[in-house]
Every structure is written in structure tokens, then in C-alpha cells.
Amino acid sequence: MENSLMADRKSSPAGQAGGQVLEVNDLHVSYYTDAGRADALDGVSLSLNAGEKLGLVGESGSGKSTMALAMMRMIKPPGRIEGGQVIVDGTDLMALSDEEMLKARLSKIAYIPQGAMNSLNPVLRIGAQMMDAVIAHKTPLSKNDIEKRCRESLESVDLDGGVFQMYPHELSGGMKQRVCIAIGILLQPKVIVADEPTSALDVVTQRQVMETLDKVREQLGAAIILIGHDMGLMAQFVDKVAVLYAGQVMELSTVKEMFTDALHPYSEALINSLPNLENKGVFQGIPGLAPALLRLPPGCSFHPRCPKVMDHCRSERPETILQNGRTVSCHLFSQEENQAA
Amino acid sequence: MADLLEFKNVTKVYSSGLLSRASTTALNNVSFKIEEDDQTIMAVAGESGSGKTTLAMLLLGFIEPTEGQILYKGQDITHLRGPDRMTFRREVQAVFQDPFAVFNPFYTVDHLLTVPIKRFKLARSKAEIRDKMVEALTAVGLHPQDVLGRFPHQLSGGQRQRINVARALVLKPRILVADEPVSMVDASLRANILEILQSLQQDHGVSILYITHDLTTAYHVAKSILVMYRGTVMEAGDVDRIIKDPQHPYTRLLIDSIPWPDLNRRWGETEIKARESDIGVVSSGCKFYGRCPFAMDKCKTLPPLFQINEQQAASCYLFDEHPQIASERLTELLPV
Numbered sequence: 001m002e003n004s005l006m007a008d009r010k011s012s013p014a015g016q017a018g019g020q021v022l023e024v025n026d027l028h029v030s031y032y033t034d035a036g037r038a039d040a041l042d043g044v045s046l047s048l049n050a051g052e053k054l055g056l057v058g059e060s061g062s063g064k065s066t067m068a069l070a071m072m073r074m075i076k077p078p079g080r081i082e083g084g085q086v087i088v089d090g091t092d093l094m095a096l097s098d099e100e101m102l103k104a105r106l107s108k109i110a111y112i113p114q115g116a117m118n119s120l121n122p123v124l125r126i127g128a129q130m131m132d133a134v135i136a137h138k139t140p141l142s143k144n145d146i147e148k149r150c151r152e153s154l155e156s157v158d159l160d161g162g163v164f165q166m167y168p169h170e171l172s173g174g175m176k177q178r179v180c181i182a183i184g185i186l187l188q189p190k191v192i193v194a195d196e197p198t199s200a201l202d203v204v205t206q207r208q209v210m211e212t213l214d215k216v217r218e219q220l221g222a223a224i225i226l227i228g229h230d231m232g233l234m235a236q237f238v239d240k241v242a243v244l245y246a247g248q249v250m251e252l253s254t255v256k257e258m259f260t261d262a263l264h265p266y267s268e269a270l271i272n273s274l275p276n277l278e279n280k281g282v283f284q285g286i287p288g289l290a291p292a293l294l295r296l297p298p299g300c301s302f303h304p305r306c307p308k309v310m311d312h313c314r315s316e317r318p319e320t321i322l323q324n325g326r327t328v329s330c331h332l333f334s335q336e337e338n339q340a341a
Numbered sequence: 342m343a344d345l346l347e348f349k350n351v352t353k354v355y356s357s358g359l360l361s362r363a364s365t366t367a368l369n370n371v372s373f374k375i376e377e378d379d380q381t382i383m384a385v386a387g388e389s390g391s392g393k394t395t396l397a398m399l400l401l402g403f404i405e406p407t408e409g410q411i412l413y414k415g416q417d418i419t420h421l422r423g424p425d426r427m428t429f430r431r432e433v434q435a436v437f438q439d440p441f442a443v444f445n446p447f448y449t450v451d452h453l454l455t456v457p458i459k460r461f462k463l464a465r466s467k468a469e470i471r472d473k474m475v476e477a478l479t480a481v482g483l484h485p486q487d488v489l490g491r492f493p494h495q496l497s498g499g500q501r502q503r504i505n506v507a508r509a510l511v512l513k514p515r516i517l518v519a520d521e522p523v524s525m526v527d528a529s530l531r532a533n534i535l536e537i538l539q540s541l542q543q544d545h546g547v548s549i550l551y552i553t554h555d556l557t558t559a560y561h562v563a564k565s566i567l568v569m570y571r572g573t574v575m576e577a578g579d580v581d582r583i584i585k586d587p588q589h590p591y592t593r594l595l596i597d598s599i600p601w602p603d604l605n606r607r608w609g610e611t612e613i614k615a616r617e618s619d620i621g622v623v624s625s626g627c628k629f630y631g632r633c634p635f636a637m638d639k640c641k642t643l644p645p646l647f648q649i650n651e652q653q654a655a656s657c658y659l660f661d662e663h664p665q666i667a668s669e670r671l672t673e674l675l676p677v
Contacts, residue, residue: 059499060497060498060499060500061497115441172389173389174389199524199525201389201554202388202554203388203554203556203595203598203599203600204388205388205389206598206600207598207600207608232557232599232600232601232602232603234602235600235601235603236600236601236607236608237600255604256604259602259603260604271602274602275557275558275560275602276601276602276603277560277584277585277601280560280561280581283532283533283536283539283561284532285532285533285536292487
């Protein structure tokens, strides 16, 4: 498709495939509640290259959405970003002023929130909402250019130009979700964070929306972080998977490694809990409950539910170990390393 | 055997506009039965706009059918009054899709669970109310001390959905309409919620109408399935046969679009022919006509159901060498 979305991208050297576009270093976020401090993100680090797709999976309360909000610097009190870096395309977002951050949102990093399709304003036409989004982020573009940009953006998510003049109630769920993707890519971000973009859609529409997202990723050369808990969708869509548990990355592997040879016992349990055609009627949930962040167990936070728990898991928190390009945070592997040494 | 619930050729038409009289057939001649003694889990599957939720609303008595009848223990539910109506209300319970939308943000969880107990006079004292709440919450895998006294915004989606199941459970229902109960819940909790549903059926004598767009979970919990598209039953029968060997072109598209957690089974071998927005309304004839790769001229008249084997029927002319089966007799193919 020959439009300015593409042209801009070509002129930008950082957009080339392969280069690192996102680096998250030791990100900490806490929520201060009446009952105490909850560490929702406890030292999360990861990096992504242009065009890469990362899946961020975990149970509710594991910090997936907090991670998305923290990267956008949209954590609201009682939450607070305690430390860490989010480097997008060479710029540390955490070091920016509020004004600069406002400009960075949508142009460096875009966020498609959970249930985004319900966030459209019912009394404004789609076009007006899209233009508002551009204007709010203080771009130097003229009004005509903004309108052109919006129409191109709709086109690149396979929506008819007529949608520009429509109201949200005139669109189906899948179309609304595509509008939200269109808004997300208006300013050609380097990183798109999509928080469960298809959780309320049926499978056929889900497939269409994911195909659209993949297409815009290719056009922009952007990296995508897909947040969700549907491992099936992850298997079909992403390149790498990061498993979050109680605010920590338990394992980060390629999707192939994750499905064939998961390292961490929690990832293994997650994979085993998946329904497939062979095991009808077998519901293998993960025993126990996700821990309450306010009273995290000592040592490894997964140890009360872990089938391979060892004595020192109860007292010592495992280090994050790098193994063949994968990271894992579990004593099972720190031991192996010790033995090898 | 007595029928607990029967849908008899139910059709629901929504009409809008005073002058133009535009109307939408949300449900077209649907019949099925749920028996009193054999509890079952029946899945109703289809994409948005297929009429699944209309079916649930009709069953719960929130809306009345345009044509046909819905019988509960032999009585038409639109004419139930007094104690019969209360019994129906208590025995037919629902769990809805969106765990974020069904809570009143001003009330705590206690209130939500106490209201039905008081309304149906199921407990004599405060201690008994509390016991019932604790029992129901524990049954759905929640720590009562974690949720009681809390407001909805302090709970996660998975917790809220389990509270919804607990709310239905305190009333000891006979039929549970579960409208997309796990679509907004974690995968690891999904297994728990589905297990809870299955134990309701096996141990508590509850029949479940499992409404979903997710065929994977339908396959795992249900015995039988109705695949709907734009208000019409496209394919129906034994869930194993339909998921493993779908016949109707629409069912084939659906099953092909499931993101299986299996790297060897790639997504979307078959192309999606048309986007949902491109399809004009087909007033008569097969509703899938506009998207069907096998569309023929005769598809412009509505195909009847053809019985493909003893536990599977599809509404498609591709199978017209098989005997036709009347919509009212469809239940006979559904295993319990």
C-alpha cells in the first residue's frame, strides 16, 4: 500500500527490522493500599526487536496490565512506578517530562487497552475521535494532513472509508476493535502494546483482527506486545512468550521452546492446563490460587503451588538465569548451574 | 420421561422503526428439550449476532417469543404467575459474560449474595446466610475472607466471575444458563470454572445451557451442541462428532479459526471469504450464503436440516442426499 504511513517509516532508520526498539530494565511498580504495599511489578526486564511479537501471559493479578500501563507511564495513584527504565527507540520514557511523554504516547509507543472497543465515544463520529487523538498528542501536522492520516489508517486496518463518518453503534465488535487498532497506529509507533485485543470477540472475528494487527505490524515494522491469557492465541501469533507470575518474569522463551520444552514448573503447568482435542473432559487447572500480592510467600512466590518445590525455594528467592537465550527464574536451574561449575 | 424445559419452534423477531418497520429475525424456528431426570450440558455456539444471547434471554423469560412456545415443566413460561413463577425464577439461573458489568459498584459482595438468599427465604438467621455464602464461595474456589466485605472494583475479573457462579449456586438451580461464562476469565481459572460447571451437572443435578463462541471449551464440557448462525441452527448433534468432523461449511470455518495451543496445527488453512461487514442481509435462504465457498443457486431458499448420521444434522444442501429431519425432532439426535 503506497501511503504516507509507509513512506514515513522507510525514512526512519530505527524502523528497520532487526534493530532493538524496546528495552525494559528492572521495572518496579507498587500499589499503596490501606492494607499495605503491593509490589505489582517486581523487577521486570525484557527487550524486543523491531517487528518482533512478544506474548505476555499470566493469571489475573500477575501484573500484565500493570506492565502495559507502566510502559505508557499511565499508572495512577495509589500505584507508583518505583524504578526502572523503559527505553523505546533510544529514549528512556521514564526520564521524559510529562509534556514529552504526552508526545511519545502514540508516536513511540501505543496502547490498545482491554475492552478498547467499548472505549469509543458513542456520540462522536469515528473520524472526529481519531482526529482528536492526533491533536491531543501535539503533532505539528495540519488539519488536512491529520484527516488524510486518519483515513489511511482506517484503510490499513481494512475498514471502508465510510467508517470515518460513522458512529460506534453502527459498527460490529470486530470493526470497532479494528478502529481502535487504527487509532493506535495513527502516529506510527515503534511499539504497540495490545491488552487482550480480542477477548470479547468470536473466533472468526478474532482471527481477522489478529491478521489485521499482524499486517499493520509488517507495514510499520513495529514490535508488538500481546497481553493475554489465551495460550492458543499465543501459539498462533507471537514469536516469544514471557510468563509473568506475581509481578516477576518466570520464564522468557521462544514460543516453540515454550510449547515443546517449558523450563519453569509454572510455565509447564500453564501448558498442561491447555485444552486440546485429545484430552476431552480433563480439566487440569493449576492447583492452588494465585497469591495475593499483599501477602506474598517468602522465597519463590510460586513455591506453594509448585510440584517440584525444594527446601530452599521456601526461603530464597531465585535469581534470573540466562540459558541459551532464554531466561528462567527457578532454583531448579540455578542448581544445575552450580553443579556444572 | 418428563421434560424440564422445552423450546417449541421458537422464533424471535425484533422490529424497529415506527414507519419503516425494519425487522431482524434473531432466532428462527429453534426447538430443543432438556429432560428432567437426565442432566446434560448443551452448548449453543456461534459468533456475535447468531442469536445465542436472544436464546438465553428467552429462556430466562426476559423477552417473549414472537412465535412458538417455551415450556417449563409443561407450562408456558410467559403465563407463569405467583408461586410457580417464583419457583421458575429460582430454578433457572444465569451467569453472564462480562464480570465487570454485572456488579453494582456501590454494594459489597456480601450484598450480592445475601439478596437472593433473602428473596427466596432460604435462610432463617444471619449465621445461616453467612454459612451459605461461605459454602458457595468455597465451592467456586475462593477464600471467603478475601472477597467478603469487598467492593467489586477491588476484585479481579476471575474472582468476580466465580462470585457470579456462587450467586447462582446458593439458589440450588435446576437449569443454569451460562452465557459466555469463561470468555473473560484466565485460562488457568477457566479450567476451574468449567470443572465447577461440570460438577454442578454431575453432583448437583443442574442442567446447563452453555452459550459460547469458544468451541474448545464447548467441546470439553458439553455433551451436545447447536451451532447457530444469524438465528438459524446450522449444525447440531454430538459434540465430539461435530468438533472432530464438522460438516456444514460454517462449522468448518469456525473450527478452522480456533487458535489451538498446538504449534503443529496452524491457524486458518481455509481463507475467510468475506468480512462480516461486507455481507448483505439475506432475507430468505441460507444465512451463510454470502460467505459460503460452496454457495449454489438453490441456497437462496432456506435449507432444511438433513440428518447426516444418527447423532449429527446440518442445514445445508450439500447433504441433500441424506434424509430430512424436522426441527422439532432435532432433540432426538442430541446425546444426553
